[in-house]
Amino acid sequence: MLKRAIALMCCIAVPAVEAQVRVVDSSPQNVRSGVSRQQESIEQKTESYNQIQSLLQEVSELRALVEEQGHEISRLKQLQLDNYVDLDRRVSFLTNNVKSKSLDAASSESSSSEESSAPAPLSNGMSEADEYKAAYDLLRQRQVDQSLVAFKEYLKKYPSGEFAANSCYWQGEIYLLKNQLPQAREWFAKLLQDFPDSNKVPDAKFKLGKVYHLQGDKKRAKPLLDDAASGVGDSARLAKQYLKDNF
Template sequence: MTVNKTLWVALSLVSTGAWGNPAPVTELGRNVTTNQQLASPASGTLEQRLATLERVVEARAQGQLQMQQQLNILLEEVSQLRGVTETHTYQLDEMLQRQRDLYQEIDRRVGALQTSNATQQSAVSSNANNVPTVSYSSNMSENEAYDKAVNMVLKDRRYEAAIPEFEAFLQNYPNSGYAPNAHYWLGQLLFNNNELAKAKTHFERVVANFSTSNKVPDALLKLGQLAERENNKDAALRFYRQLTKDHASATSARLAQERIDILK
């Protein structure tokens, strides 16, 4: 009676599981024999039928285990790819940021020289002694000090050496027209050097003290990135939203909106 009951339970499991979802052929390794045995489960002795059912159930369990292992491997690979994608996205943003800095600095220099030449010609024709209102300083030592610091970044790529140069410039010329640019460059160098607290101070000064500077949007973007590194999602969103609201036409506003879409 006990044996028959065991057989009935095994047959029930197979009818609802193994027969409904047969084990993969590659996992059974004996598909022809097994299928023939399943086609006539009542043939053979009771022990043979039980042995056949046990093999079917075991093969099914092994197949499910291998499928689960393959699924785990795929999930791990997807996670790794996601991490690589995020890293590449961040590196691309950094590269684009450096290119914008370079183009802005070139535009500033070209514009300053053109305006300076126009001012000099106007002064000669009118014989007036007016002070130029452009950002390019009439103090040659100030210009040389700023250009020296910038050239260390753009030409010589001496990033470590450029940090004290910008610090000395800001100490010697705190009211310079180059001050917002110098603070931003210094913040960028410190950011790349992983001196995040110092970098944050200089970006904050750009935003707080030079509201009309074209460096404000980029400084806001950097403050958002710093907040993200500090795992301060609310602060990051606040900086990004301020950037998209107050400087919607800036190139950095697009990057800020992308971060908002990801974080919110």
């Protein structure tokens, strides 16, 4: 009886052990599966992180590009404003001198008719000083296109006249104001070549240097700007500041 009981207990114990063994044997698979899923999750998170970092880098580069373009636009706007201010200052400064010369020339003419002090259109009956003053007054009134035509007409009649150098200079200024750089360069260069003794030479050197710089030719720009900066007056001051800002 005792033997049968022991045998029965053995029969019951074996399946239990086998079941326990099976449970133990299946555990490594579950562990490996869990590790695999965890590793996959980590890889996905790593990839997402890398993508986010890449996007952040692109955003940073785009922001820097936008800021750089914004600064360049602001610089060009300021440059154009400086041209307007400089033009207005020079026109205002010379107005009284031109008017005085015009009146002196008018008084020397042998004419019985009384001349008007108001600006008159260009005509064959006007003196050289009057024709220049008429062109200059158009510029002062911001009629730049009409003024440009008038200065050209003056130079056709008086290519070596008293105001020929000034006419070349103001045509260069007008073209620079209109951002027509090749034409501006042509007139400033003509002044330096044809009128080397003119009092407009320092201004023309500064402006020609600026034109070359705006065209991307620093090699030609810098000697002219250095030369202008070595002088005195407004052109020297402006040239020094331009060199400081751009070289």
